[in-house]
Amino acid sequence: MSARANMPLAGVVVLDFGQVYQGPYATLLMATAGADVIKIEPPNGEPLRRRAPRGKSTTFPIAMLNSNKRAITLNLKAERGKQLLFRMAAKADVLLENFAPGVMDRLGVGFDVLHEINPRLVYASGTGYGLSGPDRDNLAMDLTIQAVSGLISVTGEADRPPLKSGPAVVDFLSGIHLYAATVTALYERSVTGVGRKVEVAMQEAAYPTLTSQLEAYWRSGQVPPRTGNASHNRVPINVYVAKDGYVAMNLAVEEHWHNLLAAMGREDIRDDPRFCTPDARVANRALVDGTIEAWTRTLPKLEIFAIAKQRRIPLAPVRDVGEVMRDAHMHERGFLEDIVHDEIGQITVPTSALRFHGSDRRPTTPSPKLGQHNEEVYCGWLGLSTAELIELKKESII
Amino acid sequence: MSARANMPLAGVVVLDFGQVYQGPYATLLMATAGADVIKIEPPNGEPLRRRAPRGKSTTFPIAMLNSNKRAITLNLKAERGKQLLFRMAAKADVLLENFAPGVMDRLGVGFDVLHEINPRLVYASGTGYGLSGPDRDNLAMDLTIQAVSGLISVTGEADRPPLKSGPAVVDFLSGIHLYAATVTALYERSVTGVGRKVEVAMQEAAYPTLTSQLEAYWRSGQVPPRTGNASHNRVPINVYVAKDGYVAMNLAVEEHWHNLLAAMGREDIRDDPRFCTPDARVANRALVDGTIEAWTRTLPKLEIFAIAKQRRIPLAPVRDVGEVMRDAHMHERGFLEDIVHDEIGQITVPTSALRFHGSDRRPTTPSPKLGQHNEEVYCGWLGLSTAELIELKKESII
Numbered sequence: 001m002s003a004r005a006n007m008p009l010a011g012v013v014v015l016d017f018g019q020v021y022q023g024p025y026a027t028l029l030m031a032t033a034g035a036d037v038i039k040i041e042p043p044n045g046e047p048l049r050r051r052a053p054r055g056k057s058t059t060f061p062i063a064m065l066n067s068n069k070r071a072i073t074l075n076l077k078a079e080r081g082k083q084l085l086f087r088m089a090a091k092a093d094v095l096l097e098n099f100a101p102g103v104m105d106r107l108g109v110g111f112d113v114l115h116e117i118n119p120r121l122v123y124a125s126g127t128g129y130g131l132s133g134p135d136r137d138n139l140a141m142d143l144t145i146q147a148v149s150g151l152i153s154v155t156g157e158a159d160r161p162p163l164k165s166g167p168a169v170v171d172f173l174s175g176i177h178l179y180a181a182t183v184t185a186l187y188e189r190s191v192t193g194v195g196r197k198v199e200v201a202m203q204e205a206a207y208p209t210l211t212s213q214l215e216a217y218w219r220s221g222q223v224p225p226r227t228g229n230a231s232h233n234r235v236p237i238n239v240y241v242a243k244d245g246y247v248a249m250n251l252a253v254e255e256h257w258h259n260l261l262a263a264m265g266r267e268d269i270r271d272d273p274r275f276c277t278p279d280a281r282v283a284n285r286a287l288v289d290g291t292i293e294a295w296t297r298t299l300p301k302l303e304i305f306a307i308a309k310q311r312r313i314p315l316a317p318v319r320d321v322g323e324v325m326r327d328a329h330m331h332e333r334g335f336l337e338d339i340v341h342d343e344i345g346q347i348t349v350p351t352s353a354l355r356f357h358g359s360d361r362r363p364t365t366p367s368p369k370l371g372q373h374n375e376e377v378y379c380g381w382l383g384l385s386t387a388e389l390i391e392l393k394k395e396s397i398i
Numbered sequence: 399m400s401a402r403a404n405m406p407l408a409g410v411v412v413l414d415f416g417q418v419y420q421g422p423y424a425t426l427l428m429a430t431a432g433a434d435v436i437k438i439e440p441p442n443g444e445p446l447r448r449r450a451p452r453g454k455s456t457t458f459p460i461a462m463l464n465s466n467k468r469a470i471t472l473n474l475k476a477e478r479g480k481q482l483l484f485r486m487a488a489k490a491d492v493l494l495e496n497f498a499p500g501v502m503d504r505l506g507v508g509f510d511v512l513h514e515i516n517p518r519l520v521y522a523s524g525t526g527y528g529l530s531g532p533d534r535d536n537l538a539m540d541l542t543i544q545a546v547s548g549l550i551s552v553t554g555e556a557d558r559p560p561l562k563s564g565p566a567v568v569d570f571l572s573g574i575h576l577y578a579a580t581v582t583a584l585y586e587r588s589v590t591g592v593g594r595k596v597e598v599a600m601q602e603a604a605y606p607t608l609t610s611q612l613e614a615y616w617r618s619g620q621v622p623p624r625t626g627n628a629s630h631n632r633v634p635i636n637v638y639v640a641k642d643g644y645v646a647m648n649l650a651v652e653e654h655w656h657n658l659l660a661a662m663g664r665e666d667i668r669d670d671p672r673f674c675t676p677d678a679r680v681a682n683r684a685l686v687d688g689t690i691e692a693w694t695r696t697l698p699k700l701e702i703f704a705i706a707k708q709r710r711i712p713l714a715p716v717r718d719v720g721e722v723m724r725d726a727h728m729h730e731r732g733f734l735e736d737i738v739h740d741e742i743g744q745i746t747v748p749t750s751a752l753r754f755h756g757s758d759r760r761p762t763t764p765s766p767k768l769g770q771h772n773e774e775v776y777c778g779w780l781g782l783s784t785a786e787l788i789e790l791k792k793e794s795i796i
Contacts, residue, residue: 004589008582008583008594009586021609025606033582047650059613060609060613060616060617061609061610064606064612064613065606065609111755130753132730132731133727133730133731134726134727134730137707139654139706139710139711139712139713140712140714141648141650142648143627143635143646144646144647144648144712144714146646147637147645147646147715147716147717148646148715148717148722149717149722150565150717150721151563151565152627152646153716153719154565154719155561155562155564155565156554156561157561160555160558161627161637161644162637162644162716163553163554163561163626163627163637164627164637165549165563165567166549166551166552166553166554166563166611166624166625167549167604167607167608167610167611168610169549169563169565169567171607172606172607173567173570173571174751176571176574176575177751179578180577180578180581180752181752181754183578183581183585184406184407184431184752184754185406186585187406187407187581187585187588188406188407188754190585190589191402191409191588196406196754196755196757197755197756198753198755199753199755200751200752201731201733201751201753203727203728204728204731204733204748205574206565207722207728207733207734207751208419208463208570208748208751209565209566209569209570210565210719211458211459211463211566212459212565213564213565213719214458214722214723214746215457215458215459217720218745218746223718223719223720224719228561229550229559229561229562237541239545239550239559239560239562241559246550248542248545248546248550248562249541249542250539250540250541250542252445252539256537308536308537309535309536312537313537314537314539314542315537315542316536316538316542316543316545316546317545317546318545318550318560319545319546319551320548321552321608321611321612321614321621322615322621323548324546324547324548324608324612325612325616328532329527329601330531330601330602330605332530332531332532333528333530333599333602335605336605348612348616350605350606353599353602353605353606354575354582354598355528355579355597355598355599356579356582356583356586356594356595357509357594357595357596358594358595
C-alpha cells in the first residue's frame with residue numbers, strides 16, 4: 001500500500017481491447033484516474049490507426065483518446081495468443097472490449113473462461129444493441145444507433161428532413177456508461193471479492209436523452225414535431241443571429257426574462273400583455289424572437305456573452321470547433337492541454353471530465369504507438385524472456 | 399454482510415440533491431444498482447415537479463428519472479435544516495448535487511464542512527462550466543452548453559443555420575459522468591478509507607464527442623462545414639428516404655458496400671470505376687447516394703432494416719419516439735418497463751443502461767411523491783421522534 005499513487009484507480013490493471021471511440025474513451029478516463037491501462041491491438045492495429053501517415057501508427061483520434069496508456073499487440077486468433085491473454089487475465093483487474101456480441105466467446109476467451117482463471121476479473125462489454133434480445137446481432141455505428149434510438153427523428157427543422165447530431169454523441173454516451181459499469185463492478189468487488197461481467201448497449205445509453213420528447217409524446221399521444229432550435233412550450237429558447245455568428249439562449253424563469261429586457265434596454269415591454277407571461281410569449285413566439293434578434297443582430301456574439309454573464313442571462317455563443325479547442329477556460333482548468341506527440345506533432349488533447357479534488361494529477365503521456373510496450377509488458381510485467389518475445393514476433397502472435 | 403442484497407451498490411446511502419436531468423439521472427442509476435437513494439428537495443419540490451397536475455407532485459420526467467428512490471423535503475436555508483443535513487451526512491456514503499457553483503458553500507453545507515463531519519463521505523458536484531476558471535459562474539442549460547462546447551456548430555446542413563441536437567445530450571452525458579466520478583471515489587474509498595470531492599463540468603463532458611470534427615480542423619486548419627447526415631470523407635454514409643420514412647446507413651468497410659450492392663441487386667456496378675473504391679464514391683457522392691435512394695424509396699423502412707440485418711449492412715430505420723418507447727427489443731431485454739404510477743397512470747420507464755450479469759434485478763418502485771418518505775427517513779432512519787417531525791413540518795423545515 002505504501003507505494004500507492006494518490007489517484008483513485010491507482011493499482012488497477014486494465015486489459016483494453018477498446019477500439020474506435022466507445023471503448024478507448026472509457027479506458028482513457030481510467031488511465032487518467034491512475035489505472036495501468038494496457039491497450040491490446042491486433043498486430044495491424046485497431047481501426048482508428050488506419051489513416052495514420054505512412055510508416056506511423058498515430059492519428060489525431062488515437063492521440064486524443066489514448067494518452068497515458070501502454071500499447072501491445074496480440075493475435076487472439078492464434079492459440080498461443082489466447083494463452084498469453086489467459087496469463088494476463090490472471091494478473092489483471094479489468095478486461096474491456098467493444099467487439100460485436102459473441103466475438104470473444106467464439107474466440108474462446110469470453111467471460112466464462114476468464115472468470116475461471118481469475119474470479120476477481122471485471123469483464124466489460126460495449127455493444128450497439130446489447131448481448132441479448134432479437135436485435136442483438138444488428139450491426140451498429142454511432143449514426144445507425146442515433147437513428148434507431150430516436151435521436152435523429154427529433155433533430156432538425158419541422159419542415160425539413162430529420163438530421164443526425166453532428167457529434168458522435170452515442171459513441172461517447174455509451175463509452176462513459178461502460179466506464180461507469182466497470183468501476184461499479186470494481187467497487188462491488190471491494191465488498192464481495194468477485195468480479196462480474198458488465199455490459200452497456202449504445203441504444204440504451206441513448207434512450208434517456210429523449211426525456212423531453214418522450215414526455216411530449218406521452219402527454220399528447222402524438223409524435224412531437226421537430227422544433228429546430230426552439231422549444232415547443234417555452235419562449236424564448238432559441239439560437240439567434242448575432243453580428244458575427246449566433247448565440248443560444250435558454251430562459252428558464254421569469255427573472256431571466258426580466259434580466260434580458262434590462263440588457264436589451266426594452267423594459268418598456270415588460271408589462272405588455274404579449275410578453276408578460278410565459279404563455280403569452282409562446283402565443284407570440286415570432287414577435288418575441290424577432291424582438292430579441294433585433295438586438296442580438298447589432299452585437300458580436302462574445303459581446304452578447306459578456307453582457308449575459310453580467311446580467312445573469314443563460315446564454316452562450318455558438319462556437320466553432322477551433323474556438324472550442326482553444327477555449328481559455330478549459331485550458332486554465334487543465335482540461336485541455338497542448339502537447340507534442342512525436343509522431344504527429346503539436347495537438348490539443350483532453351485530460352478527463354472526471355475531476356477528483358485532492359488527487360494527484362497524472363501527467364499526460366502521449367498516446368503509445370502500435371506495440372510500443374510489447375517488451376515492457378510481455379517481459380517486464382508478464383515475465384517472458386526476450387527470446388520468447390522475438391519468437392512471438394516472428395510467428396505473428398504479437 | 400449476510401443481509402447484503404446481490405446488487406453492486408447495495409448498502410450505499412446517497413443524499414441526492416439532484417434536480418432536473420443531470421443529477422437525477424446519475425442517482426437513478428445508483429438506485430437501480432442497489433443504492434439507497436434519498437432524494438432531498440426543498441419543501442416546494444425540485445424544478446421538474448412544477449408542471450405536475452394540480453394536487454400532485456409527479457410529472458413524466460420525474461417518474462422516468464426517479465424510480466427506486468425515497469423522497470424527503472428539507473429547507474437548507476433554515477439553521478435547523480442544516481443541522482438535519484449534518485446528521486444525515488454523518489450516516490451517508492455519498493452526497494450529490496447539481497446546484498450552481500458555490501451554492502452549498504454559501505449555505506454553509508459545502509464539502510469542507512461535511513468532510514469534517516464524515517471523512518468517508520463522497521461529495522459529487524455537477525455544474526455547467528466547473529468549479530474553477532473564468533467561466534465558472536456563467537449560467538448553464540443543456541442548450542447553452544451545446545452552443546459553447548461546439549456541438550451546435552457541427553449539426554445541421556451546410557447552407558443553413560446551425561442546429562442543436564434535439565435530445566438533451568449534454569445533460570445526460572454530464573449526468574453519467576457524474577455517476578462515474580462518484581463511484582470511482584467510492585472505489586478509491588474502499589482502498590483509502592477516505593471520501594473525496596468530485597466534480598463534472600457539462601462543457602468538458604461534451605468535448606470528446608467532437609473528436610471527428612476536431613480531427614478535421616486539426617488536419618486542415620479550417621473549421622469543417624456542416625454536412626447534414628453525410629460524412630465529409632466517406633460515402634455512403636447518410637440518411638435515405640424510404641417509402642414510409644427514412645433509413646440511416648453507415649458503411650465502414652468495402653465488405654458492407656458489396657453486401658449493399660447484393661441487397662439492391664446492383665452487382666452490375668461493383669467494378670464500375672465511379673463506385674469501386676472509397677475515393678471514387680466520395681468523388682461521385684451524388685451519383686452514389688442517388689443510386690441508393692432509388693432503391694430505398696421503393697421499400698418500407700422496416701423491410702429495408704430486415705434486409706440489412708440479413709445481409710450484414712450497418713443500417714437502421716429512423717424511428718420516432720413512439721416507436722422507440724414501444725421497442726420490442728428493449729422491452730424484451732428488460733431495459734424498458736411499462737409501469738403504473740399512482741399519480742399519473744401508465745408510463746414506460748427505463749431501468750438502467752448499466753447491466754450487471756448475475757446481479758439481482760431491483761424491482762422497479764415508481765418515483766416517490768414530494769416528501770413521501772419524510773417519516774420513514776427522518777424517524778425510521780435518522781431516529782427523530784414523531785413529535786419532532788410534526789414540529790419540523792410546522793416550521794417549514796421539511
